[in-house]
Amino acid sequence: MKINILGAATTRFGELWETSPRALAREAMSHALKNADLKPQQVDALFVGNMLAGILGNQGNLGSFFAEELGVSVPAFHIEGACASGGLALHNAINSILAGQHKTVMVLGIEKMTDFNQEDITSGLMAAGSDEERQAGATFAGIYALMAQAYMQQYNVSEELLSSVAVKNHYHGSLNTKAQFQNIITIADVMKSTRIADPLKLLDCSPISDGASAVIISSENIGDVSNPVSITASEVATDTLALYQRESFATLSAVTRAASKAYSKANITPSDIDVAEIHDCFSIAEVIATEDLRFSKRGEGAKDIAEGKYTLGKGKIITNPSGGLKACGHPVGATGIKQIVEITEQLRGQAGSRQVKGARIGLTHNVGGSGAVAVIHILQT
């Protein structure tokens, strides 16, 4: 059975002080319906990816909550898996179609973070971590900093080289009108930005963001079928919550396992990928992902990024054309779905000034915690 993406839309990402979760969801879902040329009554079920509405806003039951905004009393589900909540929601939505339970399903990723104070957000995000890490006072910046230190030592990589991730993603973000940050930055800008958790600096870190993204997937050809994109693999793997329980800090085993299965299921190799959205919550995350996804050799990810191998107009595989989590923004539950929206627009040839020419095969890489869960999707025209 073929899973087609019928519609895809995202709100702007950013500090959206004047809007509510309900309004964000309405905007993303109504634009996805318009994009697909469908009515709400043609949607059989709703899957919602969200991490923090319960912890920060005391709102649960999010399936029913957002089904109200869709305006139809369909079966509705809330899937949570930290920053991978969006990708995991899509995975379960795909299963519901393959299972024969539904034909056409809306998947909403959403997060409203900026309404809360910084301390609560930092604490809330640590819900993705382990007891031990929380009790030790670790933050995710701190945890990824440990990974960066281990990686830099193991492969003799400099902070300057690491900085090239943010430089590339800000360049791509400058071409995306939906991005939270649309300014071009330099390696010098990254290097002189505030140190957050050594060696990570402010411009190595993705921001706190609001946003919602929605896709409509279906086993049927209904609505506007002029731009067919299909999902040919959806794979999930998990690992320990805590870093200290892992053999290496310089790779995420959940990513390598999920990616291997996804490549095999879609019957492609890493070099077949034209465009990928990568979970660059911190610059080191994108470097490691570039290697875990087998785009770059071990230890060469940062160098390859710095050399433009993944930059629009220069490289062969373009990573994070949306600007990634760093520049486009990271409303955690929305991120996994925004990645799908971006790849869909790329494969349809509708990505405007950030279009990857001739893109036919795309990948999304969505991670929860410091690699406790990974979701890989492969999309093809």
Added chain:
Amino acid sequence: MKINILGAATTRFGELWETSPRALAREAMSHALKNADLKPQQVDALFVGNMLAGILGNQGNLGSFFAEELGVSVPAFHIEGACASGGLALHNAINSILAGQHKTVMVLGIEKMTDFNQEDITSGLMAAGSDEERQAGATFAGIYALMAQAYMQQYNVSEELLSSVAVKNHYHGSLNTKAQFQNIITIADVMKSTRIADPLKLLDCSPISDGASAVIISSENIGDVSNPVSITASEVATDTLALYQRESFATLSAVTRAASKAYSKANITPSDIDVAEIHDCFSIAEVIATEDLRFSKRGEGAKDIAEGKYTLGKGKIITNPSGGLKACGHPVGATGIKQIVEITEQLRGQAGSRQVKGARIGLTHNVGGSGAVAVIHILQT
């Protein structure tokens, strides 16, 4: 494809001060594995139903969290839908098998509530409600009290008649060694118990509980196959979060719709059911469910319960042989899975002194919020 229940187990429900969520999960999952005669390595994926770990304990990423306790890095998912989280987790687990993604899946329902103070729990539970209800200071006891008032007025039903729900369920609970309350009570006991939200009294309300329940489902016949039970329908429906937006307070539309679809999918009628676990969070909830499931005629649910039509040793359809939420306890995320464990034991003929003789077809009825989401499962030998 047939979905078989290979293993089923539950911890004791109650105020389990000396145990942790991890220990509860380990107990439920290891006993389910033992019950199925399987090893953790034979499990392909884990689905977790939980409502409050994030809100009360700041722990998210629960798929990966509990996969650690299972001891295998399988794909893992956390499904949240208030008090229906357990049933919804099972529904998504079934879809993952029907989709061909997995063969054998563990489903864990878990909640640890008593570690937190009453105010936080009451506030946390309202995460299942609507903004308006929360802002008005409503509690779930208050919301179900409104339903009770509407129902009692519409059908001229007395408080005494309503009390018979708790009397029946405590009688059943007295036969269940896993139940939080194993004491028999009378209508007089209910009538003289503290008024919580008129007309609901303390003994009309399910308690705050800790507990974990686990089932292993599979498309394969592996492990111990001497007691086959299959899931023949798994249906979900949603409704508005808030009561005031509904046409009637005396029925839950999500239940009638999910049940209709489930009966049709399993190709049975309500009178074919031998045993059912019902979401009796408050006595009025069981009365309305008894009618929404079409066991009793409209307005006659309470009378039928009082007359023993659903009581062990007396009735034809036995409801809540476990003691239900009222007597067995209501660790919210565990409830939907405990219902499956109970029906599995009943259909296997392993329910001991609370065995429903000759039970061959069972139903579970799991509700989130005040009826914003309903999940119906039908199990058959």
